[in-house]
Amino acid sequence: MMNGVVSIRNKNGEEKVKIERPGGSSSPIWSIAWNPSKDEHNDILAVADWGQKLSFYQLSGKQIGRDRTLNYDPCCISYFSKGEYIVMGGSDRQASLYTKDGVRLGSIGEQSNWVWTCRVKPDSNYVVVGCEDGTISCYQLNFSTVHGLYKDRYAYRDSMTDVIVQHLITEQKVRLKCRELVKKIAIYRNRLAVQLPEKIHIYVLKSEDPTAMHYHIKEKISRKFECNLLVVCSQHIILCQEFVGATDPKSSRLLMAKQADWAKSSKEPRAAAEMYLSAGEHMKAIDIIGEHGWADLLIDIARKLDKAEREPLAKCAYHFKRLKHHGYASETYSKMGDLKALVELHVETQHWEEAFSLVEKHPQFKSDVFVPYAQWLAENDRFEEAQKAFHKAGCQDEAVKVLEQLTHNAVVENRFNDAGYYYWMLSMQCLDIARESEDKRDEMLKKFERFQRLAELYYVYRSIQRYTDEPFSSHMPETLFNICRFLLNNLTKDIPPGISKVNTLYALAKQSRKLGAYKLARYSYEKLQELHFPSRLLESIELGSLTIRSKPFHDSEDLIEGMMCYRCSTNNPFLNSQGSVCINCRQPFIYSASTYEVLPLVQFYLEEGISDEEALSLIDLEVPHSDQKNAPGHVVDNGEPQSLKLEDDLDNAEEDPFTAKMSFEQGGSTFVPVKVSRSVLRSMSRRDVLIKRWPRPLKWEYFRSLLPDVSITMCPSCFKMFHSEDYELLVLQHNCCPYCRRPIDEPN
Template sequence: MYQYLEQKMFKEAYQIACLGVTDSDWRDLATEALEGLDFETAKKAFIRIRDLRYLELISSIEERKKRGENDNEMFLADVYAFQGKFREAAKLYKRSGHEPAMKKAVNMYADLCMFEHCAGVTDPKVSLKLITKQADWAKSSEEPRTAAEMYLSAGEHMKAIDIIGEHGWADMLIGVARKLDKAERELLAKCAVYFKKLGHHGYASETYSKMGDLKAFLQLHVETSHWEEAISLVKEHPQFNYDVYFPLALWFAENSHFDEAQEAFNKAGLHNEAVKVLKQLTHNAMVENRFNDAAYYYWKLSMQCLDIARDQRKEMLQKFESFQHLAELYYVYRSIQLYTDEPFSSHMPETLFNICRFLLNNLTKDVPPGISKVNTLFALAKQSRKLGAYKLARYAYEKLQELHLPSRFRESVELGSLTIHFKPFQDSKELIEDMMCYRCSTNNPLLQSSVCINCRQPFIYSASSYEVLPLVQFYLEEGISDEEALSLIDLEVPHTDEGHAQGHTTDRGEEDPFTATMSFEQGGSTFVPVKVSRSALRSMSRRDVLIKRWPKPLKWEYFRSLLPDVSITMCPSCFKMFHSEDYELLVLQHTRCPYCRRPIDGHNGSTLQQSRFSEFPSLS
């Protein structure tokens, strides 16, 4: 049999073997026949020894031959590879020169992790696949850095990024991100995700910036609580207001910064949530007797309603008026509460006297929660007596005796009620003169509504001393727009100081057109507002006019100063008016408006005098 095998006579060798040989001889015969490409004889011999592995190989080769394959070198290479003769198989694969054969060689060495043998057999077309295989092997062999580098060489960036990110190699990952093209958004986004996990927010920002993904960039700042950067970006891109200000509002609320939370809700467009926060803050302030805060929150509520009024006009405007009224009541009551509860007061007696009268004049039957009528009347009685308003003091003591008094007030009220009868039943003339109406020159009672008893013109009060300011509100005639009114009011002062000193006359001795508009029918019970024409507007001096530029749907309000020498300042935010000296002092103390808390920087103190009646087009 072996002699026939030496002569490659496989069929004759098979016939001899059938006479009786060992399994080892059968295997030799089968192997020689297989390598000689005599698949029929090899198949019979392997059947004899029941070697299923080789039988499957032969079967696959026969199938390929049926499909038209006839490359015997490829068949032999497969046989060598099956036998473990890898070098010989590789040579045959290479000799064939076909791409499928080259791939087989690469796959063979890759499966065996014998990558050093691939240099001689691989083709440039399949080199990347070989490197990928080698990277897979390095990964499975727990050599992640090598695997990542090989994946990068093979262009398998996603696999490389996953390995680098999972092992926390941020410096290596940013190197990859910087080399990627900005159009490869998926890969860059993956890098950014790993940077966020690793806490390298600077690298994540750089990556998102390269991608041009502004929303993800903002989200990164939000997730890392870098609020200043997020707000700076959203100012340039307001379409992302909600994405920044809503989480900012929640963050403020979680950290007990409720004022800021309310503002953030508002900027996020969540007006209902902003109103809820404000209402809760207002309620808490009233319960805790923080009336200054309650006033501030009511003012903010009113401005919130004014903003919403553009959509829900009637209901919101009513709420605006109500909240504005409550804000002023709580604002003035704080001074009274401090006077009655604290041993010392920072207010002059005249100021407390004016504040008490203002509050009583504006209180209705339904007294707002937290405001004590007893405290107000007690403070009024004390200050009235001190300033010589004995008639008003007697009235206050009489009203106090009708109310339930706290024990700490009873003795003082009883004593005051007795001793006040030894005083004249009249008020100081100086105090009565302070309540003169600047429209009709009528002296008004110290305690009555906030309008003149003669002409019904509303009084305008200073928001610090609550003295009556020398201002008269006027309205534009039909057909005159706000813009036209502004253009008609002179930018330069048309009157001389001598003219003002004489009263309401012009430089030529003519009567001031505005004075004529203030006339009214004596004895009338209805209020006749002052309406000015174009000629009256044209005659006005810019420094004598104050304008409350309310946002729509409210109308602008115009005021004329009748005593130009009295310096008045109006806050450009809340439109409250002050004596300029008082306002300057309050701003120096608190660096903000005392009413609406609008911040005012150090430079504004020197320009307050300039902004008294000006600010066309802005009141800031």
């Protein structure tokens, strides 16, 4: 605080420790920082105040050591990630590096204004400095090796302010604390010279024993020297302004490599690695660094290497992968320009977003990413996403296998809505394969037809299963009545797994009785008596079979009229062993995919030689009759669901060429489709036509509305048709098509 006090409080805000700096308000405290090191025995708090002092305290409030004089007003203090160094800055207009004990090691960078903030990037040697004038500077600190070697004695700098002397034979070590930055080290026989910022210390061994390790200071030279190399002799020191052997780089590297070999054999891997780097032996240095897991040092090497040095870069990337440093490995492969290795890295480490981003720029790696991604999804039971990934990768066979597994699971688990959706996806997958592969076209088109049929059967059975298994049903009796009849009309001898004929007949019997179709209800109960049904339904079926006998032996006339064929006006029975077709003209019925009422649509076909594009253009060329110019209704066809809006007053059947084409020979046993010529197409109103625009190799399907007052909407994805009001309500409820689950905001 500004009064020179540091208050240490618990998480509830209660003060536990109070530290008062000498000088009080004349020493306001501008920055504090906890040492993040996990190796310290106590929590250590560094305090920088404008009495120009740096001090250290334990959590108890006890000061550690003496105050360090700064000679400037400190504004910021920041520890390295492991707590080994401190960065400070302030009114001296520079950021400085200190040891964890507060010994100044040197300037990181001079600025033109006060330094107000400084931060160290975690687990790295990068320092960012912010100044009063708004400028931000970033520095990378390189801690070079300072060392010396003479026969069996090796001396090197440690923690920037200490010197460790190691006997390479006995492996004994001794630490000399200099408490200042060690700049140069030289060793010869029994002498050791250490250059500090403002002086040089000369140490000698206390004993002549060749294994002795006890050094003491013999001389202090209090003078600042600038030199490239320090050499100590028996009676003198030599300061070299140019590096010895600089004229012979090969010899210099050889010497450095031998020193590195010594360091490696003496179990000083970090020193050995740095010497190998100085000698240009990158591969040896990288192996040592990688084996010891020093990722920070390794990335520094990778960043300094030229991108053409592929072998050492590849070795760096290998170690990053092994050490699970995905970011560093990615950076290295990117520098090399090795896109394939980069893709493999993202895949192996399951960094899928990075892999997808790379594939967007380089689509040639699509299969390298999406195939393993799909396999990973499948292994994690995310089959639906796996199918889409296989499909995106172009692996159609795998996509189909995953979908088949999904469908099987859905049926086994009685998730019939999902089963219907997966069968629809399977059918579209088969259509994709048929379009891309001529060899498989016939086989895939047959599968497409089968899967389309199964998709609709499971889609409708979902409602029956919910009615029989759950206490409440969201469907109106008329809808369940229609669904049961549709399902029974379309079930062959081979009933798909999971679909129960018992449940279907039971639901039909109940709804038939409720709606007055007593004859159909009696038939349903009789059929149920021929089947094996669960004991839970026994009482209800037997009671229903008895009570239905008290009802009339006929069906409601209103229900019968609802089964009229819109082509030949024949009233059809509720159940038809021939399927969902008219018993008279064999015209297939078109159902609403919500209520399964028969829609007033008749499918027609194009005469030979008329293409889909030509047919569309002929219909679009329609010139309205004089009495139709103001007729209400329209079809919107802009990629969204096609909506057929027809309201009233279009009674021109005697003038309509299409109506003439609907005629057929009575009593025929084969279906005669409605085929239209160019003149008939030209006479049609685009408002009256719905088109299923199937992708190739399928042909488009055309439907003509015969009731102007019925509004019909078709999904542009699955081509299922609905009463418009039903479709709009379902889409609002689910935000997607209820059949194919196409999102409402998805472009067509």
